[in-house]
Amino acid sequence: MHKDHRDIETEFLEELDRHQGILHKVCFVYSNTSLEKEDLYQEIILQLWKSYPLFKHESAFSTWMYRVALNTALRLTKKSRLFVKTENNPDSWYDIEHSMNKSEDVKILYKAISQLNKVEKAIVLLWLEDKSYEEIADTIGMSVKNISVRLVRIKAKLIELIKKYQ
């Protein structure tokens, strides 16, 4: 049966509502400030909405959503604020000391992840979400072998960074 625009919108909103956690996790990992987070929310939701008519339900909505969200986070480039390196400026970390109502371990993990490059962030985020190597490789566009090698390196890097922030 042919769906009209309103049906598609309702369906999309329901799906998005069910998987909002993905949105928050991607925005959390790829933002340094609340303003950046807001921008990223906006861009990801917009891209998801524009891509939704082409979503063929061949994969789970969550898998598709991860892919679009990560693609958007990696492609969203900004001169002034977004994706500015902050290693030497811990004050600019996303509200870390103030509004983050998160456990100490997550705060430390966040600080460590914020030091990774964009692709490493995508890989580590998918690993944290228990995605298989095949799924990670498929999302990033790398071979499974490369993903496993890269993950070993990223984990070693994370351990060093966590030691630093503990």
Next chain:
Amino acid sequence: MKEIDLGKYKSAWKTEQSLVEEKLSRIQIQEFMQSASKNISELFKKGLIIDIIIKVLLTLSFCVLLVLYSNQYRIQLIDAVFILLAIMCTVFQIKVYKKIPDIKNADQNIKSLLYSYIDFYNSKFVISLILTSLTSSLFFISGALYYFYYKYGTIRPFQFDDYLVFGIIIALGFVFSAFVQRKNFNFHIHQLEKSLAEIEQDSIDDSKLKHYKKLNTRNLILYSIILFIGLLLLIYIIFICI
């Protein structure tokens, strides 16, 4: 030294309630769905649409000049060349617009999508940038032709210094516009290339990216030179030979 157990952090991540409980309201989501994208291709699309509109207006403006300078064969000839140039540029820009990687392709894998963007910007973008920069020069030429018409009713014979002043203004308009646009888009493209290089690190070497960069610069210089030699030749043929 205490060993770090990454598993502990992973389970902390998975059990972190704030990441799951944080919710955007439906109204917020709907607002975001209708917002304007800040994505590089959307910015480029907007710029291209504006350029196409200006070029269409310039074409019309040159057509009006064709009527105004009736019975002045030499000026009409120049004007006709500019009409042709504006039309050709507009057609090319429309073709480029159609080839901009679609926002709806956002579910490709990250590497393919980055490649399609970088590929586009390193092939079509350079010529498009030259044509967009040409708009300011065409705008100045059109304005100058109107000025001459209303002031003198014709174009008085040019002296060497006239050629120099007009040539410099036209060239500066072009170069400044090209410089600003290239600088702006290069900043964005560089970030995309950086992400692609991060992916390619272990698999393929990044020679493809270097090749793109070389090609991009070569094309920009080559096309700019061809364009200016063409314009100079045109002026020479019209004013000196005819």
